[in-house]
Amino acid sequence: MSTLQHHNGDTMPMIGLGTWKSAPGEVYEAVKTAIRLGYRHIDCALIYGNEAEIGRALTECLQSGVVTREELWITSKLWNDSHAPADVQSGLEQTLAALQLDYLDLYLMHWPVAIKKGEGFPLTKEKLVALEVLPIATTWQAMEALVQQGLTRHIGVSNFSVHKLRSLLATANIPPAMNQVELHPYLQQTELLKFAQDHDILMTAYSPLGSADRPSSLKGQDEPILLEDPTIVEIATHHKATPAQILIRWAMQRGTVVIPKSVNPARIEQNLAAVNLTLTTEDMNAIATLERHRRYVDGSFWVVEDGPYTLANLWDESSPPAMRPI
Numbered sequence: 001m002s003t004l005q006h007h008n009g010d011t012m013p014m015i016g017l018g019t020w021k022s023a024p025g026e027v028y029e030a031v032k033t034a035i036r037l038g039y040r041h042i043d044c045a046l047i048y049g050n051e052a053e054i055g056r057a058l059t060e061c062l063q064s065g066v067v068t069r070e071e072l073w074i075t076s077k078l079w080n081d082s083h084a085p086a087d088v089q090s091g092l093e094q095t096l097a098a099l100q101l102d103y104l105d106l107y108l109m110h111w112p113v114a115i116k117k118g119e120g121f122p123l124t125k126e127k128l129v130a131l132e133v134l135p136i137a138t139t140w141q142a143m144e145a146l147v148q149q150g151l152t153r154h155i156g157v158s159n160f161s162v163h164k165l166r167s168l169l170a171t172a173n174i175p176p177a178m179n180q181v182e183l184h185p186y187l188q189q190t191e192l193l194k195f196a197q198d199h200d201i202l203m204t205a206y207s208p209l210g211s212a213d214r215p216s217s218l219k220g221q222d223e224p225i226l227l228e229d230p231t232i233v234e235i236a237t238h239h240k241a242t243p244a245q246i247l248i249r250w251a252m253q254r255g256t257v258v259i260p261k262s263v264n265p266a267r268i269e270q271n272l273a274a275v276n277l278t279l280t281t282e283d284m285n286a287i288a289t290l291e292r293h294r295r296y297v298d299g300s301f302w303v304v305e306d307g308p309y310t311l312a313n314l315w316d317e318s319s320p321p322a323m324r325p326i
């Protein structure tokens with residue numbers, strides 16, 4: 001398995017199994033199949049609502065000896081309603097209990113967005129907490145304490161811009177090891193990736209296949225279908241590979257971790273086999289031209305009337321992505 005190295009020398013498998021949208025009833029088999037086929041990295045989050053089932057699968061794999069805990073890389077994420085320092089450790093402990101683990105390999109702040117404890121969708125401005133009131137730096141300090149207690153080996157963030165990474169680096173005692181963001185040929189995140197690489201922060205690509213199975217409420221009209229992009233399909237045909245494999249291999253060759261989600265055994269296997277491909281410079285150059293700043297997960301669900309979050313302050317971009325020309 002190809003790995004990336006954290007600054008302390010720890011290695012992280014570049015391909016992980018994504019579990020967002022993997023329904024309870026499906027994810028148990030998916031995780032067991034993935035581990036049997038050679039996956040050693042599972043990407044989880046409390047909010048996905050399936051960690052207990054993933055925990056059952058992990059426990060069975062560990063007990064049967066298919067894999068050891070040390071060989072696995074397990075990531076999970078702090079939900080937005082647990083940003084208050086007093087709630088951070090219990091957020092992680094809830095995840096550890098569900099996953100039936102003593103520690104995580106990586107714990108991420110899921111979004112740079114805070115919600116009042118126990119609140120959820122549909123959001124109102126009363127349920128949201130501004131970052132000026134509950135700063136990221138304050139949440140981060142509580143996350144640093146989790147490392148000191150041995151509850152997670154690494155901590156990081158998700159959905160962070162260059163601006164937010166820069167601010168966090170200015171105050172952090174433990175710098176973020178990871179920034180997990182949406183990343184694929186339609187949203188290449190070149191500037192963010194360069195900043196992260198210059199500051200020893202690894203990047204994970206989520207929604208690497210375009211997340212076509214996300215809820216319709218998160219979908220725009222006439223969305224471009226990444227897996228059907230003619231350039232990707234042509235490169236796939238040339239390599240006798242599938243479009244998904246090209247997308248996964250592209251992410252790896254750009255030096256990012258990648259977490260394709262699948263609950264289908266054949267596709268779980270196919271996605272891992274992307275490791276065996278090599279894209280040429282011409283392939284990489286052709287894919288570079290596909291950038292169109294298309295977010296499939298645009299964060300607009302955090303934006304409510306008179307609320308503290310806007311697309312501009314979420315992504316630290318002056319114009320909302322959806323307004324940009326394709």
Ligand code: A2P
Binds near residue numbers: 208227268270
């Ligand atoms: P399934 O779980 O039935 O395999 P993303 O990782 O970008 O969120 O994309 C996940 C979506 O892509 C799911 O609908 C998943 O369906 C599908 N998918 C996963 N692997 C492949 C593949 N190799 N070929 C086509 N679709 C795939």
